[in-house]
Amino acid sequence: MGRILIADDHDALRRGLLRGLTGAGHEVEEASNGNAAIERLHDNYFDVVLSDLKMGGSDGMDVLRTCRALHPTTAVILMTAFGSVNTAVEAMKIGAFDYVQKPFEIEEMEVKIEKALEVKRLKHELEYLRGTQQDIYNFDRIVGSSPALERVLDIVKKVAKSNTTVLIRGETGTGKELIAGAIHHNSLRSARNFVKVNCAALQENLLESELFGHEKGAFTGADKQRIGRFEQADGGTMFLDEIGDMSASTQAKILRVLQEHEFERLGGTRTLRVDVRLIAATNRDLPAMVQAGQFREDLYYRLNVVSIEMPPLRERKEDIVSLASTFIGRFAAELKKRIDGLDADAQKLLMRYNWPGNIRELENTIERAMLLAEGRVITAADLRLGDTPTAGGGRDQAPVVKIPPTGIPLDDIERHALVEALKMSNWVQKDAAELLSISPRVMNYKIKTLGIEFPRGRRAAPLTPPVAAAS
Structure with missing residues (x-):
């Protein structure tokens, strides 16, 4: 339902519209001439204005121009006699929503009003969506x-x-x-x-x-x-x-x-x-x-x-926790479930995982974890990334090394394992060492001796040979 202003100097027509539209649930005001209609437009906002085209004082065109200037979103429907149809068409060119030719049935006017209100609603929805998209x-x-x-x-x-x-x-x-x-x-x-x-x-x-x-x-x-x-x-x-x-x-x-x-x-x-x-x-x-x-x-x-x-998620490990936190906030609202974040082990597991499905896989993982989590934080168990190898895992779960029939130098196998561990830990040597169950000092020594190069912006720690155990 909407707020409607009726402007017509024909009392019987105006009051008939007033009764019919009020009975249909609209909030209706009336003006007996163009001047009175313009005064009301200065004082109030209306969703729809019904105005006779020919009135004493200011006419329907004056009402239309005033409405367009003061309230651009208000729909103006003009009522016109047969002889002024051409003028009504001209009025539509400068912004009138529609016109109806006298005499008319109240049902015809109600259909035009409903159409005007629906168009107005859709415009508001479009503006909202565009604003939302712009924000996103x-x-x-x-x-x-x-x-x-x-x-x-x-x-x-x-x-x-x-x-x-x-x-x-x-x-x-x-x-x-x-x-x-x-x-x-x-x-x-x-x-x-x-x-x-x-x-x-x-x-x-x-x-x-x-x-x-x-x-x-x-x-x-x-x-x-x-x-x-x-x-x-x-x-x-x-x-x-x-x-x-x-x-x-x-x-x-x-x-x-x-x-x-x-x-x-x-x-x-x-x-x-x-x-x-x-x-x-x-x-x-x-x-x-x-x-x-x-x-x-x-x-x-x-x-x-x-x-x-576009870089894969495994090449932008720094963003994983912030992306996960964003998804937690979104799903918390959708699922109406309070989750405060990720615990330390869960964050570490997210950073170690290779994410073949990239951000979409991370999003699905967080949604699943949100549904399964029983506490206020997401744990490593909630993530269900159990296939990810972790430090200290059982030896029977260790990955099989593929050795070609022609053989392969042990240094190459070590170099590959070190590089994979460094990638999984975002090139943080301490975390990579934990993945391989060696000390950070041994990790640093092997990086230097095997000549492993770090990506630009990353730097290996200074070389310190591992200390031999006391005899």
Whole structure:
């Protein structure tokens, strides 16, 4: 129900509307002429204004202009006699929501009012969602402070304001869609649509219909015209996820959109033009697919104007605990369950795990742990990452070393074990030593003697030979 103002100098009509709309549950005020209506608009807010077009003093056009100036979201419906329909149409061009021709039934007016209220509700919902999305994709809200993530965000900030095509590469679950959203919502196109399509989720004929739309009768089951995603994204951004799974036919059509900004709907002959920024993502090796003839070389180079490499979670271990804490806060609200955080053993286990499923796997792990946890903190047992090798585990659970028939130097096996332990512990030597059940001093000595190089920004401790046991 809404607040409604009725402005009409015809007493019987105005009072009839007042009775009918009040009976329908609306809160209604009345004004006997245009001047009185304008006074009420200065004093109050209304969801809908019903105004006669021709009144003594200020007319309906004056009421419309005042309403647009004071309350842009208020819907104005004009009531007009037959001879002034053209004026009512002109009024719609400058912002009137609709008009109704006299004489009319109260039911007709109620339908128009309900439509106006529904449009108003949808606009408010859209504004809320856009504001929420803007908040989600704000750079300050992206969780993580690792050097690997900072390098990604540096590129995103540089390219966001342009219309450049961007190709985002990375393993499944690394956050490619989040980065695509950040690019759009921090661009000059942020007020327009951000349309997402997963190219791997649809068969070829369905994907083309999804992207470009189709005309009625284009294929069996096409009983009406359908607007495609590119039309929906006009003026905004299109995000094509898993673009490496696209057929050669669809690749050719995407290339045409990138080059000519035009396409036809399936079954259609009319050429449509769009202004769309394209962001693509893939977890596949596109250069290798180009060499194998599985992906168009010309499309690859059109997509690869700016390339962003998303680091896997195992390469940004510094972010794991903060990401886990973010998921705990979210699931605590959804599940209405108070969990204060992770205990020390749980944090250590999260840092040691290799996360083949990346952030998505971490998110699922935390959700499961939240459901299973019985205390106020998540423990290592709640995480159910029992397949992860830990220091001090039973010898029968030790991984089998694969020795090739030609043999392998023991130093190479040691070097591989040390590097894996260092990666699992985010290159913290003390934690890596604990994984291998050796002392930090022995760990440091072997790193130096085996010539293990640390990543840039990491540094091995000074060499100190292990002290021999007293005889």
